[in-house]
Amino acid sequence: MLRVFALLLLSLSFSLAQLRVVTTYPWIGDIFREVGRDRITLHVIAKPTEDFHFVVPRPTHIAKLRSADLLVINGASLEIGFLPPLLQQSNNPKVQPGRQGFLDLSQFVELIEKPERVSREMGDVHPEGNPHYFLDPHNIPSLASAIVERMCLLDSPNCTYYRSNFEDFQRRWKARLKEWDAGFLQLKGLKVVQYHKTYDYLFRRYGIETVGTLEPLPGIPPTPKHLERLKKEAENKGVKFIVLEAFRKGDRNSQNFANQLGIKVVVLPQDVGIENARDIFSLFDEILRRLSV
């Protein structure tokens, strides 16, 4: 009898031991919400109001990393400016690179714009290629699948649950993908100027042309000379919008540039939790809606 009771207690404590997950960005957290639901605890480091290249490292993140079972990152050097010191100070061997509790999602997609050589004059260029791959909705299912497989490895008792949530997510995602494909293909041939190469994966997928970026080089603020040259090109090519990530909303250079050309600045959510992007589904709904005006 006592043994049965002890076993019961043991299984109870197992089922109560939720997988403790830390992610760097809100969109990764939202995939966890879909597949892990109430069986995980989740901490997201970056706020959607922050520039994803320059996230402020805070002591709370160190504390969460210290007790984490799994850390999932965007990778491709996007977190290079804030994650290494947090990881080091967390002193948690489980979530260090190379361990089972560390997952770099950039390993599961084909990166574009890989520079042939990297030098300081190239600005803040990401050496592995453009890291903003998740803004192509076609990349999401394989990323979610990689997440679920890692969850299964670390938390096998809940694996069936995670997999069935993934199946459900994937079904809904594929249905929405058809709608997004149809909607974005209406925009084929649209010409835009971006501030940064944030939406390149999305725009390449659907034939939207980025005529140039306000930044002369990634991470380098616009210069008058560069803007003057870009203005001529944008005029010649019939650019319709300046596309701006929500965290840069109100940027003066973008507004001035748009005013000079007589075109509009379109602010797009760049992650979940900002500008009507309540979750990863409405993120793409909202991007499509705003570009379709």
Ligand SMILES: [Zn+2]
């Ligand atoms: Zn970038």
